[in-house]
Amino acid sequence: MNDESLHIRGGQDLPGFHNLLGYRQVSWEENEAVIELDLQPRHLNLGGVIHGGVLTSLLDIVLAEAGTYCPYPGRMRKAITLSLTTTFTGQCSGGTIRVTGCKRAGGTRIFNSTGEVHDDKGNLLAIAEGTFRIRSGSEKPEGVPI
Template identity: 85%
Template sequence: MDEENRHITQGQDLPGFHSLLGYRQASWEENKAVIELELRPGHLNLGGVIHGGVLTSLLDIAMAQAGTYCPYPGRMRKAITLSLTTTFTGQCSEGVIRVTGRKRAGGSRIFNSTGEVHDEQGNLLAIAEATFRIRSGSEKPEGVPI
């Protein structure tokens, strides 16, 4: 990950809702993105386990990133979610969770990704599939200025 964009992906200076979630970028490369989140009380539901909305949001982010990697410093690529299906398979209430998104297929504007969330012990917490559309200006690898 280049130094110029590192501050954006380390949980600092994340815009809006991303900042509220408080994740950090573990890795990001062509067709694959990994983010991590240290669970805080604000991430939990009334039952004391991670909220499904937090899991779905993180999956959405990682899967979109999997199809929008940009290796050019000071630039980024953007996509919007067209559809997203999440299946919850486990629970946890503490520790660090790891979310992996992988681009599976796509053309110049539309792509499909899959995602998984695991806890620190490797237990599967959720899986997802999504379809995204590349935003105008983000079709090429150099994307748009940040």
């Protein structure tokens, strides 16, 4: 993936909720995606630890990315989440978290992915599995224009 696509997909150019989360794309290739987030006060719950909704949102993003890699600059593939199960296994209140997603199985329209979130000490914070459907027009590797 080129730097331009990383910036568009994981940088400040993203609209809405993605930009609000403030993550960055570390890597993205066929069947695998990695994003990182530097925790800020806005990511914490009332108890002062990372909010489960932030973890779930990041997992949703990276699991969908794992099945929608597009090698063509200026284009992307899109997916809709059909189901997502998240299990929380730890907590943290600062530092950088890393979220990884791997496509495990699928056909031309439906795929399954799994993922994990670790803090910067390597502690497991959450795991997830999800099922996604490729959006119409995104079935082919060249996807659709961004």
